[in-house]
Amino acid sequence: MSDREAGISPPRRAYSLLPGEWRLSRGLAGDQGPWRGAILGLWVAGGTAAGTGMLGAPTGFGAPVDLVSAVSAHTAAFAFLSLLIAWALTFVPRLSGPFATIGGLLYTGALSFFLLFFSDMGVAVSFLLACSYTFAAAIIGWLLAAAFARGTGKRRRVASICALALLGGAGASAADPSNLRPDWLRHASMDDADSAAGADGGSTGTAGVAFRPLAAGDPSLPGSYAYDAFTYGSGTGRRPDFGKEAGLISAPADASAYLKDWPLLRKWYWGFGPKELPLNGRVWMPRGNGPFPLVLIVHGNHAMEDYSDGGYAYLGEQLASRGCVAVSVDENFLNYSVWSGIPGQDMKLRAWVLLRHIGQLRDFNEDPVSPLFGKLDLQKISLVGHSRGGQAVAMAADRDAWFADDASLPPATDYRIVSVAAIAPTDTVVDGKQARLSGISYLTLQGASDADINDFFGDRQYARTTFATGGTGGAGLAFKASLYIEGANHGQFNESWGRRDSSLPAGLFLRKPALRGGRSSGGSPRAT
Template sequence: METETGAALIIKPKRRLFREIGQWLVSRKRATMSNDNPFLRTSMVGLWLASCLILVVSSMGMPTGMGTAADGLIAILIGTIGMIIFPPIIAFLLSLVYLPLPRKYAGGVIYVSLVIFAVFYYADAGWLPAIVVSCALTLYGIISGMMISLWMSRSISKKIKLTAVAAVMIPILIYTSWPMLSIGTSISVLHQDDSLAEAVLPLEAENPAESGAYRYSEFAYGSGKDRHRSEFGEMADLISQPVDASIYVEDWSRLRSFYWGFDQDELPVNGRVWMPEGKGPYPLVLIVHGNHLMEQFSDEGYAYLGEMLASRGFIAVSVDENFLNYSVWQNIPDNDMKVRAWMLLKHLQQIAVFNSQPGTPFYKGVDMEQVALIGHSRGGQAVAMAADYKRWFAADRSIQGLTDMRIQSVIAIAPTDKVVNKQSPSLKDTNYLSLQGAMDGDVNNFYGERQYMRTSFSSNSNRFKATLYIGEANHSQFNTDWGSMDDSLPGGLLLNRAGMMEAEAQRQVAKVYVSAFLEATLHGRKEYTALFRDYRAGLKWLPQATYYNRFEESSFRGIARFDEDMNQITGINGVTVEASGMQWAEKKVEDRDGNSKGTRGVQLEWSNQGTYTLNIPALRSASLRTGEETSLAFALTSLGHELEDIQAGEQGQEDIPIPFIEIELESGNGAAVKLPLEDFMPIKPLPHTDFTLHPWLEEKIRDGKYKEATEPVFQTFTLPLDRFQQSNPQFNPSHITRITFHLSGERGRIMLDDIGMTD
């Protein structure tokens, strides 16, 4: 009995305690909104707008495939539900600790700031930038809300209301006009250095970017079952056969199958075609996109190239590989790089079938021995892999019918260069061109230079390779559907656009170079080769920008490449090297991340002056086959920005020393000639790029991806030997025995590569 009574005594205090806690919680619930006045309640609208705005922007970077409008409405719905649920919960928690705040409003501020922080943090902005952006945008939401409250008040004058509107609009105007401000700068453009030297004559040919004389038709081939675009579905002009990629792809999600309506067993062969009218056959050019968001189709973005090429007598096909692209909801299939290249081969097989079928637009109209591949981003790597397909697909029995096909030329636009199955493509006797922008915020290393180094020629192949580095170009604007941002939203909002080329200007560069390259390599218009030797030959066709070009043709005879051995005092076939007044060493060329570009060069560093000399023995001199129509050629990059105590100025270049270099040639009879390098082409410093809106962000976002503002990019210098003979008639250009680089200036550092003779 005593035990029962004792238990009752214990239970009663517990019940009383729980009742008191419940009453206290109820009282705190009633007091939750006690400090929130009508002004602040109305101001919550600004916070709601801020949360919905950032969620709508984020939805553009993570599309569901239902369309931008639907994604935006879903984002607004989520933002609205969040504002209904979470601020009251946070307000109640604040009331429990008796904080004398307008608790619901404070809950709204906390909720919105956490939403914005999470959005930018998971967009790889880094935690500190995410905090800064979150504070800034939340503050904007606070101010906007208060301005809305002022506007709705009947007791406030119109002047104050207009001031409130201005306070809300000015930050938006500041952001949208950011490219015109000096907070984020890109590079110092040295257009005056593009004046034509005496040795460089403007090309006397029609602008390759202009439309040609051919009328053309546009049509599409596809599976006939595409559920997203009718041109590959019920409206397809030709029905292609699906292909089975299951031997390469294992990780194909159910969501991906649900979205596309097929899996890796039945990948569609879809392409949109621009074909010249009239009797062929015509060269075939395939164009393939890179890894944009899967739900935002990429193949339509190269119509500007397809239309131009068709008008100039090429069959252009933009290949659909969107089903291999990344999705926020479904990631990316495994082995996607390999399958991208494999799909290009499947398109060539399918077009070969169409070419043999009477009644198709392709019938006997395709010259399968004159094929070129153009790729952008991951597509830029895929086209090189396809051109070297036996390296990966030699055992694939489904790759048939390609023995009569010849890929003559490859163009890579801002390509990736990933190792696939421990291998990289190596092109032999294939023309190669790569374009890259210094403001590329996606592929911010010039990987096209690696493939350039892995491209080689037989001496009599009559081929060439070239690169073009464009100081003011970015990644996305080469595709008309990718916009101007090189990162998906919301991360793209933090990227700098100051100094960036207009989209049409950037695509004009692509049109000039793509067309001229294909005219030279597939149509035999060799006069256009001069553009690739020296970009200044085509300045009348190009928009104003900063250009660097590298070039080598099959007639090049090397004197020193710096890859032949590890001995820095020897060159090729008995050439010896000596230097004085400087520090010098052969080193690997590195990109922004410190990774090798696949080549070595000789780095020369001096104070005041120094010389670097190549001594050429008689037998090697004879084998160079030099004469009045021969030129000395070499690649050079200025590394003045790497010198200690040298800092780039506000515009990127002002404090970096420009070296003064003279080239001295000596012939077997002892006659010597020394000419300034600037008489042929001035040396330009490398572009200094601020990728983000403020330099503080460079090392913070994307795991420090943008921490390096500059990477070594080579410019090819071509010095005609007849210019030396004009300065000294005793000089014999057919027998060169010595080449000396005279380097002067207070301080300097350069790197040389690929020194030799070319015709």
């Protein structure tokens, strides 16, 4: 009698819900025990890499949102690609092993490589660092699982912990090679050499010549003026400081004659286009009748979503305490974004926007209801620029080279620029021309540890600065000076740019300058 005749149903055949599901189960069979720890280590390493890369490419919605988005996307990609690679490896005859771990290793390595490569680390360096980072993560995860899994023998646990300690020591030495130096050499510094050289009460140059200390007062000390701080701006936009919280409302500037490319993503982010660029500024104004000299400070290129104008508050406060009206100009909308690029002709636009600010400040100075009424001495204007801003201020001072026929700018007879200061400036050719200053005092600063602007481009502008009899400040009063600063980097002249001269992840591999003094734990330019 057959089973059917006896009423016994035959066993039902198991069908896969997904094509090749039995292959996937086979592919995961080797990922047991410590290999699961390796997978977890790779997931953590990939999430750390993704989060770090996202911090270097901010969206403007804030670091928490960026980090959650990056880790979520990484988790989905890690799971999908690890399983896909594990499934694909089952088609290789007579091959067995921890296929999902191999998939996670390949994914995390590729992710780390491309993050480093697109941070301008180069192919060879990116490959070496990505391989080291990925294998270290897998090994650490494997060792942790082996050391603390249930049923692990004492010898295996001790061996795993010792291996972890050795790996940690090697990683610390790689992160900071100074750890390999003996204490007596590690703690020796230029301060010791300076102290020894100046033990006689003076300081000694490299040629053995003693220099007398300057009799001038310390310019980093605050002056005697109390001051007020406020902003002016468009009254609208995504930044409250220049929107509803602005103390003064400025007129927009139509830059459509110079600015042709303005992606939709950039317009969506800022809320305006080339025909309505805002004139936003942070003001520090001494209390008193005035008029006071005017100093405009303009930042350089940085991630546009990480606003730069507030990073010069230390300069604005210092200048105001010494009797100058200081303005930090907002040109963040001309900066680079990972998501929308950088506007074409941004160098020319930086100078043009700065000149439009001079026109707006002139209008405020003539408006009886403005707090700036009668407070500005427009015949004593100084321009201070950092990085690309350092080139922009020189271009603004030589306006006729680029804007001779621009009727939207204030007449040159309405104001006088008496000095220009450029901090680690660029010096690119714009429309076949470079700025030439005549009768204007010029100061340029450059850090010896600048990892962004590697050459002292300010010295080129220094060479193109000339004087005739009866300079801007009166006969013989205009001058030029150049200062090369030991240990100073690029970004810390702006307190909001951080201590690294490159965005993450490349910035992790730059040596941070040793700081002395400063008003905050983050350090300030006067601390370099």
